[in-house]
Amino acid sequence: NAGVTQTPKFQVLKTGQSMTLQCAQDMNHEYMSWYRQDPGMGLRLIHYSVGAGITDQGEVPNGYNVSRSTTEDFPLRLLSAAPSQTSVYFCASSYSSGTGNNEQFFGPGTRLTVL
Amino acid sequence: ILNVEQSPQSLHVQEGDSTNFTCSFPSSNFYALHWYRWETAKSPEALFVMTLNGDEKKKGRISATLNTKEGYSYLYIKGSQPEDSATYLCAADSNYQLIWGAGTKLIIKP
Numbered sequence: 001n002a003g004v005t006q007t008p009k010f011q012v013l014k015t016g017q018s019m020t021l022q023c024a025q026d027m028n029h030e031y032m033s034w035y036r037q038d039p040g041m042g043l044r045l046i047h048y049s050v051g052a053g054i055t056d057q058g059e060v061p062n063g064y065n066v067s068r069s070t071t072e073d074f075p076l077r078l079l080s081a082a083p084s085q086t087s088v089y090f091c092a093s094s095y096s097s098g099t100g101n102n103e104q105f106f107g108p109g110t111r112l113t114v115l
Numbered sequence: 116i117l118n119v120e121q122s123p124q125s126l127h128v129q130e131g132d133s134t135n136f137t138c139s140f141p142s143s144n145f146y147a148l149h150w151y152r153w154e155t156a157k158s159p160e161a162l163f164v165m166t167l168n169g170d171e172k173k174k175g176r177i178s179a180t181l182n183t184k185e186g187y188s189y190l191y192i193k194g195s196q197p198e199d200s201a202t203y204l205c206a207a208d209s210n211y212q213l214i215w216g217a218g219t220k221l222i223i224k225p
Binding site: 031033035040041042043044045048050056058059090102103104105106107108109 | 119149151157158159160161164204206211212213214215216217218
């Protein structure tokens with residue numbers, strides 16, 4: 001199993017540009033989520049999905065969209081990039097809908113810089 | 116939204132010494148408490164997930180305890196080794212969302 005994969009690993013955008021961060025998992029996990037990680041702060045939840053066709057907002061959803069058309073894929077779209085979105089983005093997945101007592105499996109991260 | 120606090124923010128420990136650090140969280144609306152180990156340039160990896168008050172879990176030299184009534188969890192490392200150097204994250208699970216602490220950065224001095 002490849003686990004959780006993310007592309008790209010690095011990305012530089014100009015203010016106002018849009019792009020999609022890709023996330024895929026091959027473990028048949030129901031629950032998937034996107035986090036951003038900023039210096040001195042904990043991981044902050046952007047959006048999450050408890051199954052195909054179902055998404056919901058996390059703590060910091062503004063400026064981001066997600067969709068979950070398949071169990072495997074959970075792309076994160078930046079609509080109009082802003083310097084405040086410079087961060088490291090992690091995708092994670094777990095077995096069941098609802099984190100409950102299920103451990104999270106993380107992708108390798110995408111380092112995004114917005115100029 | 117829960118607020119999860121970890122202390123200390125960083126910790127220097129001599130190789131061979133034992134150490135522990137704390138994760139505190141609001142005790143209401145609690146489902147589970149997660150501990151993760153995060154090495155530089157890698158992704159977080161799960162250590163423990165605990166749900167019940169009084170839970171104790173162990174993996175090698177690392178163990179954790181959980182007190183859901185007072186809202187805290189301790190992570191213990193016995194006989195620290197250089198490979199234990201990492202940031203240790205805890206996260207509280209509430210209503211399909213994990214709320215993360217900022218982590219404790221552990222540095223083992225040889």
